[in-house]
Amino acid sequence: MTTALITGGTAGIGRAFAARFAGSGYGLVLAARDAARLDAAAEQLRALGAARVETIAADLSTTQGRALVEARLRAPSGAQGPGEEEPAPIDILVNNAGFGLGHGFLAGSADEEELLLDVLVRAPMRLTHAALPGMVERGRGAVINVSSVAAFAPRGTYSAAKAWVVTFSESVAAELRGTGVRCMALCPGFTHTEFHERAQIETGDIPGWMWLDADEVVQAALRDLRRGLRVSVPGTQYKVLTAATRYVPRAITTRVSRGMSKRW
Numbered sequence: 001m002t003t004a005l006i007t008g009g010t011a012g013i014g015r016a017f018a019a020r021f022a023g024s025g026y027g028l029v030l031a032a033r034d035a036a037r038l039d040a041a042a043e044q045l046r047a048l049g050a051a052r053v054e055t056i057a058a059d060l061s062t063t064q065g066r067a068l069v070e071a072r073l074r075a076p077s078g079a080q081g082p083g084e085e086e087p088a089p090i091d092i093l094v095n096n097a098g099f100g101l102g103h104g105f106l107a108g109s110a111d112e113e114e115l116l117l118d119v120l121v122r123a124p125m126r127l128t129h130a131a132l133p134g135m136v137e138r139g140r141g142a143v144i145n146v147s148s149v150a151a152f153a154p155r156g157t158y159s160a161a162k163a164w165v166v167t168f169s170e171s172v173a174a175e176l177r178g179t180g181v182r183c184m185a186l187c188p189g190f191t192h193t194e195f196h197e198r199a200q201i202e203t204g205d206i207p208g209w210m211w212l213d214a215d216e217v218v219q220a221a222l223r224d225l226r227r228g229l230r231v232s233v234p235g236t237q238y239k240v241l242t243a244a245t246r247y248v249p250r251a252i253t254t255r256v257s258r259g260m261s262k263r264w
Contacts, residue, residue: 001051003027003088005073007060007127008097010037013146013191016214017094020222022050027088031056031069032097052088060097060123061115070130089138093131095124096146105156113157120161128172132181139180142225145169149189149238152245162187166231173230185231186221188212189238210237 004021008014009030018028022045030045030053032038038055045053056072058065075087098120101108124145135141147169151162169185176183191212212235220234233239 001025001027001088002091003029003052004092004094005029005031005069005090005131006094006096007031007069007123009094010034010041012096013186013188013214013217014094014096015041016218017096017144017221018045018050019048020215020218021092022046022048022053025049025051026092027052027054029054029056029072029090031058031060031072033057033059033065054087061118066123066126069127073127073130074134089134090131091135091141093127093141093143094146095127095143097123098146100158101156116157117161120158121164124165125168128168128183132172132176135181136176136179141181143169143172143181143183144221144225145183145185147185147187149187149233149242151185151187152242170230182225182228184221184225184229186217186224187231187233187238187242188217189235189241191217212238 002021002024004017004026006014006018006021006028009018009028010032014032018030018041021028028042028045028050030038030041032055035055035057038057042053042055054072056068058068060066060069072087073090073093076089099116101112101116105113128143128145131141131143135143145165145168147165148158148162150159151166153159166185166187169183173183189212190210191214217234221232224232233242
């Protein structure tokens with residue numbers, strides 16, 4: 001049985017990954033902060049066909065929360081109690097948990113910016129590090145780190161963190177060559193989820209053609225993972241836009257990014 005662990009798996013792109021895997025009969029481990037939402041999601045995913053659903057209530061902005069998920073990624077470790085089923089090894093890790101601040105760098109506090117880095121940078125780094133040794137030993141597995149097209153244009157701490165995720169994923173993928181394990185950065189653009197609402201980001205003036213569907217993002221990601229890509233950019237419109245950033249002078253992309261900063 002293939003087992004996938006998804007952070008932020010109760011909503012948005014993470015939930016779309018979970019539903020796709022459940023429909024394929026995978027075992028699932030969902031990690032998120034809200035225990036009630038985890039329980040509700042687990043029940044629905046079992047109904048979709050998931051072989052097994054575990055939940056971990058963990059805040060990835062904290063050392064304790066990250067440690068809980070890291071421990072599960074290193075399983076099986078023989079740590080189960082009497083009569084408990086040994087935890088299945090994790091075959092796929094989706095580092096999806098994240099959030100936006102909804103304001104510029106100078107408008108918030110340094111503590112907020114650091115919290116963002118804890119979730120968007122420190123958590124995927126530590127969870128990937130915890131997952132890979134077992135995957136390499138077994139000769140199979142995959143890590144999908146959810147980044148953003150924001151990674152390709154300078155726009156505050158969020159953009160910088162997502163750029164780190166891309167570079168990190170590409171570096172790890174190169175290191176994994178020949179092991180049977182893959183690592184890929186997924187870089188979606190505007191996607192219909194609750195992300196913008198939670199961050200209180202106004203989206204009313206974003207053209208309809210720029211929006212993606214979470215299920216389509218997941219479908220593109222898994223296709224690109226099978227193809228062996230190290231960076232996946234779903235949607236033709238975003239493939240064109242990200243390609244253009246390689247040729248447009250940095251000063252221009254920075255100016256355009258500042259103009260759009262309230263939308264991302």
